Amino acid sequence: QVQLVESGGGVVQPGGSLRLSCVASGFTFSNYGMHWVRQAPGKGLEWVAFIRSDGSDKYYSDSVKGRFTISRDTSKNTLYVQMNSLRLEDTAVYYCAKDAWGGLDYWGQGILVTVSS
Amino acid sequence: DIVMTQTPLSSPVTLGQPASISCRSSQSLVHSDGNTYLSWLQQRPGQPPRLLIYKISDRFSGVPDRFSGSGAGTDFTLKISRVEAEDVGVYYCMQATQSPYSFGQGTKLEIK
Numbered sequence: 001q002v003q004l005v006e007s008g009g010g011v012v013q014p015g016g017s018l019r020l021s022c023v024a025s026g027f028t029f030s031n032y033g034m035h036w037v038r039q040a041p042g043k044g045l046e047w048v049a050f051i052r053s054d055g056s057d058k059y060y061s062d063s064v065k066g067r068f069t070i071s072r073d074t075s076k077n078t079l080y081v082q083m084n085s086l087r088l089e090d091t092a093v094y095y096c097a098k099d100a101w102g103g104l105d106y107w108g109q110g111i112l113v114t115v116s117s
Numbered sequence: 118d119i120v121m122t123q124t125p126l127s128s129p130v131t132l133g134q135p136a137s138i139s140c141r142s143s144q145s146l147v148h149s150d151g152n153t154y155l156s157w158l159q160q161r162p163g164q165p166p167r168l169l170i171y172k173i174s175d176r177f178s179g180v181p182d183r184f185s186g187s188g189a190g191t192d193f194t195l196k197i198s199r200v201e202a203e204d205v206g207v208y209y210c211m212q213a214t215q216s217p218y219s220f221g222q223g224t225k226l227e228i229k
Contacts, residue, residue, distance in 0.1 A: 035218075037166075044207075044209065044220060044221075044222055044223040045158075045160075045166060045209055045211075045220045045223070046220065047211070047217065047218040047219055047220060050213075050216070050218065059216035059217060059218070060216075060217065061217045061218075062118065062217060095165055095166070097166075099213075100168075100171065101152070101154070101171050101172050101175070102152070102154025102155075102156060102171060102172065102212075102213030102214070103154075103156035103168045103170075103171025103172070103175075103177065103211075103213070104156070104158070104166070104168055104211070105168045105171070105177060106168075107165040107166055107167070108165065109165055110165055
């Protein structure tokens with residue numbers, strides 16, 4: 001069965017950096033695009049970033065462009081997001097999700113990132 | 118950027134009765150490849166989102182057939198034919214036609 005497991009979350013100060021990982025299993029990772037989506041406490045879903053199956057294209061939301069970098073390592077079946085210059089408003093649960101025809105068909109359980117001084 | 122607007126934001130429904138959620142996009146969601154990448158997701162309390170519908174009307178594996186999607190261009194609808202207790206949660210539409218991709222604000226479905 002498809003599994004996505006995020007890690008790397010925690011508490012970081014404003015201006016700090018964090019790298020999240022998402023280990024995928026149960027499907028051929030190299031065949032699918034992948035997304036990061038976040039959800040601030042008590043708020044709705046916010047799309048963050050997408051990377052194509054071969055890593056050739058990467059897209060970002062305006063709110064993270066220039067600060068976050070999405071990447072993938074097919075040899076490790078792992079998706080990453082490097083988050084720099086973190087702000088208070090980046091506090092959220094971050095989900096990785098698998099893409100299927102523009103629908104996000106499988107999601108991880110999410111990992112909490114708290115930006116606080 | 119494409120803005121997704123859902124109505125209503127809250128929907129109290131009687132068990133066994135139908136429910137409908139509307140989603141409107143600020144631009145057409147027809148992709149240059151001819152597909153329309155509009156999906157619907159459900160998020161139950163304390164859980165990650167779950168895909169219900171993709172490409173306007175394709176039901177994802179395991180999703181009950183009481184869920185259906187329709188629409189075209191900029192106007193889309195999710196319908197639940199007969200609401201069950203397990204359908205309580207927040208429903209989101211999402212567009213993946215044009216980057217940056219975007220979600221609607223969410224519609225909270227609750228039982229009267």
